[in-house]
Amino acid sequence: MKRGMIDFWVGLFAVAGAAALLFLALKVSSQSTLAVNQSYELVANFDNIGGLKVRAPIKSAGVVVGRVNAIELDPQRYVARVHMAMDARYQYSRDSSAEILTSGLLGEQYIGITPGADDKMLKSGDTFKITSSAIVLEQLISRFLFSKAEGGNKDSTEAGK
Amino acid sequence: MVNVLVNLFSRIGAPLTRGIVKLGFACRFFIAILRHSPVSLVRFRLTMREIWFAGVLSVLIIVVSGLFVGMVLALQGYETLVRFGASSSLGVLVALSLVRELGPVVGALLFASRAGSAITAEIGLMKATEQLAAMEMMAVNPVARVVAPRFWGGVISMPLLAAMFSAMGIFGGYLIGVQLLGLDEGSFWSQMQAAVDFRLDVMNGVIKSAFFGVAVSLIAVFEGYDAPPTAEGVSGATTRTVVTSALVILALDFVLTAFMFRGV
Amino acid sequence: MTFVMSAPLVEFRNVSFAYEEEIVLRDVSLTVARGQVVAIMGGSGSGKTTLLKLIGGQIRPDSGEVLVDGENVGNLGERDLYRLRRKLGMLFQFGALFTDLSVFDNVAFPLRERTNLPESMIRDLVLMKLQAVGLRGAARLMPAELSGGMARRVALARAIALDPRVMLYDEPFTGLDPISLATTGKLIRELNDALGTASIVVTHDVAESLALVDYIYFLADGVVVAQGSPDEVRASEHPFVRQFINAEPDGPVPFHKPAAPYAADLGLEAANG
Numbered sequence: 001m002k003r004g005m006i007d008f009w010v011g012l013f014a015v016a017g018a019a020a021l022l023f024l025a026l027k028v029s030s031q032s033t034l035a036v037n038q039s040y041e042l043v044a045n046f047d048n049i050g051g052l053k054v055r056a057p058i059k060s061a062g063v064v065v066g067r068v069n070a071i072e073l074d075p076q077r078y079v080a081r082v083h084m085a086m087d088a089r090y091q092y093s094r095d096s097s098a099e100i101l102t103s104g105l106l107g108e109q110y111i112g113i114t115p116g117a118d119d120k121m122l123k124s125g126d127t128f129k130i131t132s133s134a135i136v137l138e139q140l141i142s143r144f145l146f147s148k149a150e151g152g153n154k155d156s157t158e159a160g161k
Numbered sequence: 162m163v164n165v166l167v168n169l170f171s172r173i174g175a176p177l178t179r180g181i182v183k184l185g186f187a188c189r190f191f192i193a194i195l196r197h198s199p200v201s202l203v204r205f206r207l208t209m210r211e212i213w214f215a216g217v218l219s220v221l222i223i224v225v226s227g228l229f230v231g232m233v234l235a236l237q238g239y240e241t242l243v244r245f246g247a248s249s250s251l252g253v254l255v256a257l258s259l260v261r262e263l264g265p266v267v268g269a270l271l272f273a274s275r276a277g278s279a280i281t282a283e284i285g286l287m288k289a290t291e292q293l294a295a296m297e298m299m300a301v302n303p304v305a306r307v308v309a310p311r312f313w314g315g316v317i318s319m320p321l322l323a324a325m326f327s328a329m330g331i332f333g334g335y336l337i338g339v340q341l342l343g344l345d346e347g348s349f350w351s352q353m354q355a356a357v358d359f360r361l362d363v364m365n366g367v368i369k370s371a372f373f374g375v376a377v378s379l380i381a382v383f384e385g386y387d388a389p390p391t392a393e394g395v396s397g398a399t400t401r402t403v404v405t406s407a408l409v410i411l412a413l414d415f416v417l418t419a420f421m422f423r424g425v
Numbered sequence: 426m427t428f429v430m431s432a433p434l435v436e437f438r439n440v441s442f443a444y445e446e447e448i449v450l451r452d453v454s455l456t457v458a459r460g461q462v463v464a465i466m467g468g469s470g471s472g473k474t475t476l477l478k479l480i481g482g483q484i485r486p487d488s489g490e491v492l493v494d495g496e497n498v499g500n501l502g503e504r505d506l507y508r509l510r511r512k513l514g515m516l517f518q519f520g521a522l523f524t525d526l527s528v529f530d531n532v533a534f535p536l537r538e539r540t541n542l543p544e545s546m547i548r549d550l551v552l553m554k555l556q557a558v559g560l561r562g563a564a565r566l567m568p569a570e571l572s573g574g575m576a577r578r579v580a581l582a583r584a585i586a587l588d589p590r591v592m593l594y595d596e597p598f599t600g601l602d603p604i605s606l607a608t609t610g611k612l613i614r615e616l617n618d619a620l621g622t623a624s625i626v627v628t629h630d631v632a633e634s635l636a637l638v639d640y641i642y643f644l645a646d647g648v649v650v651a652q653g654s655p656d657e658v659r660a661s662e663h664p665f666v667r668q669f670i671n672a673e674p675d676g677p678v679p680f681h682k683p684a685a686p687y688a689a690d691l692g693l694e695a696a697n698g
Contacts (some may be wrong), residue, residue, distance in 0.1 A: 013212065016220070301539070
């Protein structure tokens with residue numbers, strides 16, 4: 001193997017490796033975690049976060065505007081406190097509300113933000129005043145079953161008369 | 162009775178002690194490599210030849226295996242996903258499994274058996290034919306001249322090979338998913354892009370493969386250097402390189418994964 | 426006994442060495458002077474190769490001193506050892522050529538690694554050394570394309586590349602046909618006289634050595650049992666020397682490896698008793 005040939009092949013190898021990395025960077029993945037200097041933090045308290053996970057998206061009108069940074073339990077009030085990293089380009093008024101939604105019936109859970117109408121905007125570290133918790137499917141089903149059972153009993157007593 | 166016990170203990174203890182002695186030697190060897198590394202980085206042509214030997218010559222097997230692994234993943238994944246009506250997530254499944262796990266791990270396993278064994282055999286034969294001793298007598302340190310360039314050649318090649326493996330695998334998944342099974346091309350790529358995070362998934366995969374590169378290269382050069390200078394010695398060392406590398410890769414993968422993806 | 430009175434280049438003073446429990450050399454003393462070719466003879470496993478490793482500083486003596494050009498090898502640090510090795514040239518048993526380099530690059534190796542000479546001068550030096558061993562025509566070949574004797578000569582050219590003061594030969598005659606053997610022997614003598622080196626030849630080839638060397642040490646079980654010039658050796662009545670020179674299968678070096686009595690091993694004694 002001549003030296004020139006080795007150099008040529010190693011060069012080609014480096015180019016191919018770089019191309020593969022570039023492909024993974026540009027075509028396969030996206031930079032979803034926001035850089036610290038381009039984001040600000042908001043907090044929201046929920047009675048129940050259901051299956052919400054760290055890094056879940058925060059959407060407004062269906063557009064991703066942030067990510068869940070951390071989830072913890074407030075030991076005084078026993079509510080879940082969710083820290084969110086918001087894209088600095090988007091500001092929300094103080095009466096905006098946050099709710100936990102599910103994409104599709106069994107899909108991933110995310111936080112949806114409905115903007116309000118107040119003049120003043122939420123600043124970094126502020127808390128959402130209005131929140132609504134996750135819909136827990138098991139509770140929904142059991143409520144549905146109970147109501148159905150009650151209804152069924154009514155039917156049967158009526159039929160017995 | 163006491164004799165039997167002593168015998169038993171020594172039978173258990175001897176391989177254990179040997180193993181610990183060997184591990185200690187490997188650590189010392191690793192430090193020696195690092196100490197003698199400047200030569201192989203200053204005279205980069207030495208390392209260049211080893212990148213060619215370990216990296217370029219492994220490209221074919223890496224690319225072909227990556228393609229097939231990606232195609233199989235797509236076929237198998239489709240079977241499962243289509244039952245839940247989630248076949249549009251096929252791209253996500255293929256990309257995440259390749260970028261996070263299969264690219265670094267299978268890439269490293271292939272690298273160990275293709276390049277690692279060759280490095281061990283090469284150094285072992287150089288030792289058996291007294292080439293290393295000859296070098297030493299010419300006042301040239303074989304660790305600096307022979308071992309360190311091979312080590313760095315492997316370390317540099319491994320992440321590039323793993324990235325190629327992942328990229329080819331995703332391309333294979335695309336071929337099966339979009340071209341063969343008729344999934345929508347747009348949603349295949351966009352879902353993948355939305356779900357795969359560059360830093361968390363791609364970069365962690367690269368970091369993993371860098372760790373594997375260090376581990377496999379170290380095992381390969383060490384086994385070669387430590388091999389008894391006979392034909393059986395070298396062949397045994399070559400086998401040990403592949404077996405030890407495989408075990409270390411998988412164990413290391415567990416540890417790294419536990420560190421990187423905990424709680425996510 | 427005739428002693429060359431110039432200062433010895435290599436000197437062993439009461440050197441002992443053991444690999445863990447196994448004693449390899451015991452109280453060995455010998456001297457090699459400039460211009461001398463000295464043979465170390467002995468059966469396989471008599472510690473001959475260990476002797477060369479001690480000179481190169483690859484191992485250190487347990488007791489005694491190994492002096493090379495006045496320096497005590499056993500006390501040198503790594504840096505000094507590497508400096509000292511520049512004065513040594515060693516021919517390994519089967520040449521130990523670098524299989525991934527061409528003949529030219531093999532001979533150029535020590536020059537490129539140890540000197541800062543320009544490439545044009547290295548080229549001239551390499552061709553000179555190859556000319557000295559008669560293989561200038563093989564410069565472009567790879568080691569795999571050489572015969573055993575040619576490989577040995579290329580290795581010799583490589584060993585003398587840095588003009589060493591001491592040449593070490595580890596079994597230079599093993600596995601060579603008679604012609605290559607004679608060529609190698611002649612080269613060893615000529616190079617020694619031309620370069621003014623001190624040469625140590627470790628070998629068990631009696632006929633070739635007697636014709637070649639100035640002085641012979643006989644080594645058995647790590648001890649120098651006999652020594653002398655070739656004429657003295659030929660006339661020697663020492664039983665070990667006689668056995669070695671006449672290649673007798675049994676003698677001070679026993680034909681049988683020490684073992685339990687033959688009859689006992691076959692179980693005959695047990696049957697009798």
